Amino acid sequence: MSAVPTIGLRTAGLEVVAGVEKDAEAAALYGEMTGVEAVVADVADLRPGDLPPFEAVWASPPCQPYSGRIRLGSADPRDGIGALLSFVENFHPHILIVEEVPGFRNTCEHGLLLQSLYAWGYTPQERIVYALAFGVPQKRPRLIIVAHRGREWRPFPWPGGITMEIARRWG
Numbered sequence: 338m339s340a341v342p343t344i345g346l347r348t349a350g351l352e353v354v355a356g357v358e359k360d361a362e363a364a365a366l367y368g369e370m371t372g373v374e375a376v377v378a379d380v381a382d383l384r385p386g387d388l389p390p391f392e393a394v395w396a397s398p399p400c401q402p403y404s405g406r407i408r409l410g411s412a413d414p415r416d417g418i419g420a421l422l423s424f425v426e427n428f429h430p431h432i433l434i435v436e437e438v439p440g441f442r443n444t445c446e447h448g449l450l451l452q453s454l455y456a457w458g459y460t461p462q463e464r465i466v467y468a469l470a471f472g473v474p475q476k477r478p479r480l481i482i483v484a485h486r487g488r489e490w491r492p493f494p495w496p497g498g499i500t501m502e503i504a505r506r507w508g
């Protein structure tokens with residue numbers, strides 16, 4: 338969890354109960370900037386009881402495996418999708434939000450993530466969102482995946498502005 342999503346989630350009226358970061362320095366900075374408990378751990382190693390109770394998870398896995406000219410995906414040691422899948426399998430949060438670069442779309446890892454979520458009873462939706470359209474000083478687009486537990490189709494209330502809709506109903 339980084340400070341930027343935490344600010345956004347709070348602005349949306351949510352309480353952020355903890356952040357998880359495997360890099361101790363980054364975790365300390367996150368704690369200083371937000372005042373939120375920063376757990377230093379690999380998300381794949383956590384088990385229920387290691388974190389305060391929560392309903393939703395925001396995940397910003399490393400973008401380097403899916404950015405630039407050479408995209409190694411899960412062959413890149415920095416890739417976080419496998420660890421994220423372990424976390425979801427262990428915790429089964431009600432809601433999962435994943436932020437990645439648009440280059441993540443249509444990769445094997447993207448398919449694995451969506452198929453795993455569906456197999457575990459989630460309904461994922463996704464869109465490319467341009468933060469600049471919402472007053473955030475960042476013009477890079479981001480792929481946002483929102484998945485809720487349950488099979489019923491509940492369209493996510495995506496914000497207006499410059500977005501490219503790629504919402505899908507999986508399955």
Ligand SMILES: C[S@@+](CC[C@H](N)C(=O)[O-])C[C@H]1O[C@@H](n2cnc3c(N)ncnc32)[C@H](O)[C@@H]1O
Nearest residue numbers: 339341358359360379380397398399400417420
């Ligand atoms: C893309 S950055 C997050 C950036 C953030 N969205 C921001 O706005 O600053 C990804 C972070 O995830 C951390 N990370 C990667 N794999 C992890 C894992 N398995 N467990 C915990 N943290 C991990 C990295 O150390 C890195 O700080």
